[in-house]
Amino acid sequence: MTIKQRQALLAYLGYYVDSIDGKWGTNSRTAANAFKADYGVEANDKNLLAAVNGTIQPVKKEIGWDSIRYFKKSEFKCKCGRYCNGYPAEIDLGMVSIADAVRARLGRPVTVNSGLRCRQHNANVGGASASQHMYGTAADLGCPSGVTPQQMYDIAEEIMGNAGGLGLYSWGIHIDSRSTKARWKG
């Protein structure tokens, strides 16, 4: 990970407020120390990514919807409108945190094309039989105008590192918080 990437992750997590300039100065060190104080671990690459993915959480502060900046829970509802109450599974906040980080880096509104899917809705839209969408761990994010799906994909790739599922499509990207790494083009 480059210093710029580390600064970007610290900025996303709310610790770094200076420009992402790739220089590890006083503000970067202060941000890393504040991260360490909150999370109880060093601000190294592995821990920063784990914090963004929600795998590790601040010792004092639990991750919740109040820590998500850009998305509301309702945006991840199942869109079937008839087979379920909209929430057939818990929404994984680790996955939402990834979406939030991608949205922050893009600096543009991102639409959740598909979040949760009940089994029936997943079948109706032709989802994979074991789709992560049924478990609340996946979201399809529409590409905002002014950026390309490839650019969006590259940002997500930086944020996700060596974990999770990431697919590139003509309409945007699929992200999910599976524990293994998967990358594909749809």
Ligand SMILES: [Zn+2]
């Ligand atoms: Zn449904």
Ligand SMILES: [Zn+2]
């Ligand atoms: Zn998907």
